[in-house]
Amino acid sequence: MTEYEKLQQQMASGKISRCEFLTRASALGVAMALPAGLFSGTAAAAPKKGGHFRVGMGHGSTTDSQDPASWENGFTQLTFGYGTNNHLTEILPNGQLGPELAESWEASPDAKVWTFTLRKDVEFHNGKTMDANDVIASLNHHRGDKTKSGAKAIVDGIIDLKADGKNVLVVTMKSGNADFPFVLNDYHLAIQPANKDGKIDAKSGVGCGPFVVQSYEPGVNAKLKRHANYWRSDYGHFDSAEVLTIADVAARTNALTTGEVDAIDRLDIKTLHLLKRNKNVKIEETSGTAHYTFAMLTDVAPFDNNHVRLALKYAVDRKALLQNVLRGHGVLGNDHPIGQSNRYHADLPQRDYDPDKVKFHLKKAGLSKLKVDLSAADAAFTGAVDAAILYKEQAAKVGIDINVIREPNDGYWSNVWMKKPWCAVYWGGRPTEDWMFSTAYAEGAKWNDTHWHNKRFNVLLIQARAELDDSKRRAMYTEMQSLVRDDGGVLVPMFNNYVFGTNTKVAHGPMGANWGMDGNRALERWWFKA
Amino acid sequence: MVKILHLVAQRLALGLLVLFAVSLIIFLGVSLLPGDLCQEIQGQAATPETVAVCRDELGLNLPAHTRYLHWLAGMVQGDFGTSLANKRPISELIGVRLGNTFFLAGVTAIIAVPLALILGILAALYRNSLYDRLINASTLISISFPEFFIAYILILFFSVKLHWFPSLSNVSPDTAFGDRLYHVLLPALTLTLVVLAHMMRMTRAAIINLLASPYIEMAKLKGMTRSHIILHHALPNAWAPIANVVVINLAYLIVGVVVVEVVFVYPGLGQLIVDSVQKRDIPVVQACSMIFAATYVLLNMAADIISIVTNPRLLHAR
Numbered sequence: 001m002t003e004y005e006k007l008q009q010q011m012a013s014g015k016i017s018r019c020e021f022l023t024r025a026s027a028l029g030v031a032m033a034l035p036a037g038l039f040s041g042t043a044a045a046a047p048k049k050g051g052h053f054r055v056g057m058g059h060g061s062t063t064d065s066q067d068p069a070s071w072e073n074g075f076t077q078l079t080f081g082y083g084t085n086n087h088l089t090e091i092l093p094n095g096q097l098g099p100e101l102a103e104s105w106e107a108s109p110d111a112k113v114w115t116f117t118l119r120k121d122v123e124f125h126n127g128k129t130m131d132a133n134d135v136i137a138s139l140n141h142h143r144g145d146k147t148k149s150g151a152k153a154i155v156d157g158i159i160d161l162k163a164d165g166k167n168v169l170v171v172t173m174k175s176g177n178a179d180f181p182f183v184l185n186d187y188h189l190a191i192q193p194a195n196k197d198g199k200i201d202a203k204s205g206v207g208c209g210p211f212v213v214q215s216y217e218p219g220v221n222a223k224l225k226r227h228a229n230y231w232r233s234d235y236g237h238f239d240s241a242e243v244l245t246i247a248d249v250a251a252r253t254n255a256l257t258t259g260e261v262d263a264i265d266r267l268d269i270k271t272l273h274l275l276k277r278n279k280n281v282k283i284e285e286t287s288g289t290a291h292y293t294f295a296m297l298t299d300v301a302p303f304d305n306n307h308v309r310l311a312l313k314y315a316v317d318r319k320a321l322l323q324n325v326l327r328g329h330g331v332l333g334n335d336h337p338i339g340q341s342n343r344y345h346a347d348l349p350q351r352d353y354d355p356d357k358v359k360f361h362l363k364k365a366g367l368s369k370l371k372v373d374l375s376a377a378d379a380a381f382t383g384a385v386d387a388a389i390l391y392k393e394q395a396a397k398v399g400i401d402i403n404v405i406r407e408p409n410d411g412y413w414s415n416v417w418m419k420k421p422w423c424a425v426y427w428g429g430r431p432t433e434d435w436m437f438s439t440a441y442a443e444g445a446k447w448n449d450t451h452w453h454n455k456r457f458n459v460l461l462i463q464a465r466a467e468l469d470d471s472k473r474r475a476m477y478t479e480m481q482s483l484v485r486d487d488g489g490v491l492v493p494m495f496n497n498y499v500f501g502t503n504t505k506v507a508h509g510p511m512g513a514n515w516g517m518d519g520n521r522a523l524e525r526w527w528f529k530a
Numbered sequence: 531m532v533k534i535l536h537l538v539a540q541r542l543a544l545g546l547l548v549l550f551a552v553s554l555i556i557f558l559g560v561s562l563l564p565g566d567l568c569q570e571i572q573g574q575a576a577t578p579e580t581v582a583v584c585r586d587e588l589g590l591n592l593p594a595h596t597r598y599l600h601w602l603a604g605m606v607q608g609d610f611g612t613s614l615a616n617k618r619p620i621s622e623l624i625g626v627r628l629g630n631t632f633f634l635a636g637v638t639a640i641i642a643v644p645l646a647l648i649l650g651i652l653a654a655l656y657r658n659s660l661y662d663r664l665i666n667a668s669t670l671i672s673i674s675f676p677e678f679f680i681a682y683i684l685i686l687f688f689s690v691k692l693h694w695f696p697s698l699s700n701v702s703p704d705t706a707f708g709d710r711l712y713h714v715l716l717p718a719l720t721l722t723l724v725v726l727a728h729m730m731r732m733t734r735a736a737i738i739n740l741l742a743s744p745y746i747e748m749a750k751l752k753g754m755t756r757s758h759i760i761l762h763h764a765l766p767n768a769w770a771p772i773a774n775v776v777v778i779n780l781a782y783l784i785v786g787v788v789v790v791e792v793v794f795v796y797p798g799l800g801q802l803i804v805d806s807v808q809k810r811d812i813p814v815v816q817a818c819s820m821i822f823a824a825t826y827v828l829l830n831m832a833a834d835i836i837s838i839v840t841n842p843r844l845l846h847a848r
Contacts, residue, residue, distance in 0.1 A: 062623070062805040062814075063571065063615030070616075072573055148568075148584045150575035203617070217626070218616055219805055220797040221700060244700060248792045250682060254697040255795075258689050261698075410808070411565030413574045426574070446577045 047507070051528040053238040055517075056252045058266040060245030062219030067202040068190045069141060069149035074265055077515065079222045079243045081187030083523035084125075085207035088116060088135065088184040088191065091431050091519060093510040095341050097182055101130065101191055101208070102169075111176035111466045116169040123229045124193045125212045132163035137194035141202060151188035153439065153446060176466025178473070179432040187520065210236025210524045219245055224523070237527035256281060256501055263502040263526075265517050269327045275501065282502050287331055288513030289339040289429025289436070291495040292381050294374065294391075295449040298489035300421040302372065306487055307365035312372070313491050314361065315395040317353040322494045324390055325383040329499050333492030336484040337427060337436050340495075341513045344433050344477035348485060358398040371401040372422060379412035380424035387493065388424060418449045425449060429495075431514050433477045434465050441484060450489030457483045505529055533845050534838060538831065545827035552823040553605075553816055557598050560812050566590055567614050567810040588614050601813060605820070611813040615806075620817045624799065626703055628821065631798040634714050634721070635783035642722040643729065643776055650733025650772075655760055657738060666734075669727035681720045681793040688716060699794040717794045721787060725779040732775040736768035770837035770844070777829040785822040 060075030071081055088102040102116040122130035139161055142149035157180075160172040173180065183189075192200040192207050205213045210232070211224035225240045244261060246252040249268045255261045257278055267275065267283065275281055296303035296312070303309055318332050331340060338345050362370060376388035385406055392402040407416045407423070416423050430436035438445060442461055443453035457480055464476040484490065498516030502508075508526045512519030518526065568584035569576055585591050592600075604611050610620035649669075653662045672680065689697040699713045737760060740746060749759045788800030799818055806814040838844050 061809065062802050063613070063809040063811055065616035065618075070571065072571075072575060145579070146583060148572070148580045148587070150572060150580075152580055153575075153577065215702070217702070217797065218618075219801060221702070244698070244795065246698070246795050248795075251697065251793050251795055254685055254690060258693070258697045260696055408564065410563060411569065413576065414565045414569040417574065447574075 047234070047237045047509075047527040048530055049237050049527070050239050051237075053241040053263075053506075053523070053526070053528070054244065054261040055241070055522065056244045056246040056255050056261040056264040058245075058247060058249065058252060058264075060219055060243075060247070064218045065203065066205040066213070066216065068138075068188050068192070069147060069151070069202065071188055072150055074516065074520065075222075075243065075245055077187045078265075078517055078520045078522060079224070080205070080207075080213075081190065082519075082521045083209060083211045083224060083241070083243070084205065084213055085190030085192065085209040086122070087186070087189055088118075089181045090521075091182065091185045091512060091514050093512040093519070095343065095431065095513070097185070100185075101135070102181075102184070105181055107178065107180075107468070109468070111178045111180070111468060112173050114171045114173070114180055115164075116171070116181075118167045118169060119231065120167055122208050122231045124208045125206045125227055126193060128193045130191065130193070130208055131166040132169045133198070134194045134200075135169050135191055136161045136163060137198055137200045138191045139189060140198075141192075141200050142188060149188060151186055154183050154186060154435070155189070175462065177434070178464075178466060178468055179434045182432045183435060185431070211241060214240075221245065235524040238523070241523055243523075253501075256503065259503065262506050262528075263500065263517070263522060265498075265500045267499045267501050269329050269499055272327070272329075272499070280503050282504055282506070283499065284501060284511065285329065285497050285499050286511055286513035286516070286518075287339070287495065287497045288341050288515070289337075289427075289431065289495070290498065291333055291337060291339065291427050291429055291492055292384070292387070293333075293337070293425045293427060293449075294388075294491040294493070295417075295423060295425045296489040296491070297418075297421045297451050298453075299451045302365070302367075302370065303421060303489060305365045307361040308367070308370065309489060309491075310486070311358045311361035311365065311370065311400065312395070313351060314354045314357040315398050315400050316391050316491065316493055317394045318351075318493045319353075320394065321387055321390055325387045326494060326496055329497045331495040331497070333494045334485060335488065335490060335492050336481040337429065337440065337490070337492060338433055338477070338481050339429055342431070342433055342436075344474050346478035346481040348478075348482055351485070353394065355398040358400065362399070369399055369401065371403065373403045373405055373420070375405045375407045375416050375420040375423035377407040377409050377412050377416065377424070379407075379409035380417075381426040381496070384424040384426075391493075418447070428515070433480070434461070437461055437480060437484075438465075441488065441490075452484075452487075452489045454483055454487055457487075502526075534835060537838070538835070541827075541831045541834070545824070545831070548827055549820055549823050552819055553602070554598070556816055556819045557594075557601075557812065560807065560810060560815055561594055563807075563810060565810065567812075570809045571615060590614075597812075601816060605816075610817045613806075613811055613814050615809055615811045615814075620814055623814065624802070624817055624821070627797055627799045627802050629703075630701060630796065631784055631787075631800070633710065634717060634787065634796065634798060635780065637711065637714055637718040638721040638725070638783050639780055641718060642725050642779070645722065646726050646729035646776075647733055647772070649726075650730040651737065651760060651765070653730065653734040654737040654741070654764075655756060657734075662734075666731070669730050672723040673725075673727035677720060677724050677787075677789045678793050680723050681717070681790055684716050684720055685793075697794070699796040701797070714796070717787075717790050717796055720790055720794075721783060725782065729772070729775050729779055733768070733772050736771040737764045740764040740767055766840055769840040773833045773836040773840075777833040781826050781829045784825050 057075045059073035064076050066080055071077055086101050088100060090098045090100040092098045101119055101122055103119050105114055105116045107114050142151040142155050157173045158171055159174055162170045164170050190207055195201055210227055210230045212227050214223040214225050216222040221242055221244045223242050230236050246255055252264045256264045296309060298304055313335055322330050334348055334351055374388050376384045378384055388404045392404050395402050440447045440449055443458045460476050460480050464473050467473045500516055505528050506526055507529045568581045612619050613623055649665055653665055656662055685697045688695045695716045699717055701710050701713050746763055749763050788804055791798045791800045803818040
């Protein structure tokens with residue numbers, strides 16, 4: 001009996017949970033062609049083909065383009081990222097990893113060399129059959145000194161990409177990374193056909209996803225039709241689709257209620273109770289990894305003193321913030337960035353508003369009073385200024401004077417974030433612990449927005465990254481979460497839910513929470529009821 | 531006639547000067563905003579390296595005056611350049627949207643201008659009557675509400691409750707004319723309500739102003755009917771102020787309807803310039819503002835010509 005079969009048996013007999021099964025299987029390097037019927041209860045009614053699906057998105061700007069390196073907002077992610085393109089792997093609705101263009105993969109024992117076996121039956125929109133060279137060209141689009149890609153940082157660890165025959169890709173990494181296949185689901189890393197010069201034509205919009213671009217007017221709409229030779233039969237049910245930019249939330253809601261679109265993202269949570277009365281509308285909510293933070297630069301006084309940081313962390317009433325800023329559509333944060341949908345989310349005691357502990361830590365820091373500036377703008381997240389002002393009031397009761405500075409929305413990410421000692425930040429979160437920590441908490445990381453460096457944490461990060469044993473990894477990630485929570489410069493008051501809506505014609509299976517709109521895969525996963 | 535042509539030539543030359551000044555001011559203004567295109571586009575995901583590569587590629591490292599002169603040189607040859615953000619030719623980017631903007635402005639003008647004139651003339655005709663008060667009050671109310679509010683009210687009644695019109699005006703170049711008209715009717719109606727009061731009241735005021743003149747008194751004494759006096763004696767002399775107000779409102783319909791565009795999701799120029807300013811896509815901002823400035827210059831010139839044609843006395847200095 002192979003290890004995989006053992007796992008299957010344990011799973012079927014209920015000895016291990018589904019989640020555990022999947023993580024262990026993925027640690028084995030097995031691409032999960034999931035045994036049918038093993039997971040009861042998740043199978044929905046069989047999807048139906050056909051129909052014209054229209055979706056209104058709050059994002060989308062006239063300055064957008066079809067170049068994968070430039071995708072950053074919800075419109076491009078949903079339309080191109082996952083609508084017209086495929087990736088090597090897919091983050092499944094349950095947060096685990098499944099195969100997409102890569103059939104299977106395995107890692108060397110040190111997790112440095114990854115070998116991916118690619119599907120042979122994948123056809124691009126232009127008729128070309130996908131092979132390893134296309135994958136290499138697509139990944140190279142985000143690598144090197146010349147790239148402007150938003151994904152540059154996540155493929156930086158790749159030293160070498162090599163084709164071994166037509167359908168095998170060998171990736172060599174600088175250091176071991178057990179989660180590397182997860183990274184390949186990132187929306188930027190779309191696989192597109194290579195030209196003769198070994199590069200992709202990034203503006204062509206040719207991919208191998210379920211839909212083909214018929215017309216695209218940036219900031220207005222994209223019209224798509226089904227890719228006739230799409231390799232996958234269980235995805236891509238609509239005959240055609242249209243994605244519209246509807247920036248105004250009232251207009252978006254009207255479009256849904258008057259039946260001009262079938263689904264919209266980013267509902268207005270302030271009027272959600274009114275929308276609930278409409279019988280033709282279904283409100284969907286997923287809780288993922290997206291979260292709000294107040295990031296302190298730990299190398300700038302007074303935030304260089306951990307007692308000050310802890311005092312500030314105890315001086316915020318998270319429940320009130322969640323209730324007022326998100327109207328309860330979120331989850332309390334516990335001062336670390338790992339969400340409940342992450343695999344190794346640690347169940348640490350919830351940090352609460354605690355005036356005694358604030359006084360204790362202020363005393364330890366040798367301060368009787370504390371006065372700090374907090375920079376915020378709604379560019380950080382909707383309601384950031386309100387959240388900061390609420391926090392100011394809460395902290396004032398325990399002797400901390402927070403001076404809220406309202407920053408301009410323009411240039412917030414360039415001039416305020418990582419520049420001002422304490423500011424409001426939004427993180428979409430990452431599907432794996434390592435990805436999140438290496439992006440914003442590791443020493444030397446470009447987006448380490450707290451300038452935090454904790455020796456133990458950085459050692460653990462490297463160890464855990466290359467560790468293929470699940471329980472050891474869990475222990476390491478648990479320790480790392482408590483390190484961030486108790487020593488880090490980040491205050492995480494809450495995780496925000498993705499709240500979106502569809503009309504009652506739209507059907508879907510279990511939904512992914514790595515992004516809104518079913519992991520932004522609504523176009524390929526959803527279908528119309530009969 | 532020669533004098534009018536002379537005037538037109540003079541105005542056009544001055545207009546070019548105005549355009550040049552506007553382009554300089556817009557360029558400086560956008561340059562003064564914090565952040566540049568590369569930072570704005572990459573947002574939170576920007577790193578110093580990727581921003582540097584992006585600036586290098588787009589030539590944003592060059593000094594401001596070099597970039598401006600480069601743009602000006604292209605512009606003089608009729609080349610709008612390409613958008614920095616998505617590399618598409620600006621003429622292509624603007625073309626469709628400009629058409630949409632003109633279409634919406636045109637439909638609105640066709641509804642609003644005759645309506646305003648008729649209502650204004652009637653108000654002058656029946657001055658201080660119940661009708662006069664009613665039409666004054668209602669147009670003043672509609673102009674006092676913000677555009678988006680009027681738009682939402684119209685959407686609530688005409689599309690949510692009655693299902694007569696769509697709440698989205700998403701037209702595309704291949705939309706048929708009739709369909710297009712149907713789609714822009716609600717936004718056109720919104721804009722009509724916004725611009726009506728100004729034109730209506732100006733028409734009324736201009737005519738009433740003239741009704742006190744001696745020649746109108748004469749006409750009255752000759753026993754002419756009130757409507758004949760207003761249409762044949764007062765109105766021709768009132769065209770100048772009316773034309774001025776009408777063109778100001780027409781210009782507004784072209785340059786200032788971004789709120790209505792957003793609410794109805796109508797792909798016009800307003801949304802383009804807002805997006806481009808946000809992302810610091812200077813060539814697109816410049817191109818849009820040139821069009822807007824040219825609209826003002828040309829429409830104002832048209833108003834002056836109308837004034838002169840209807841009242842040749844204006845050609846002669848007193």
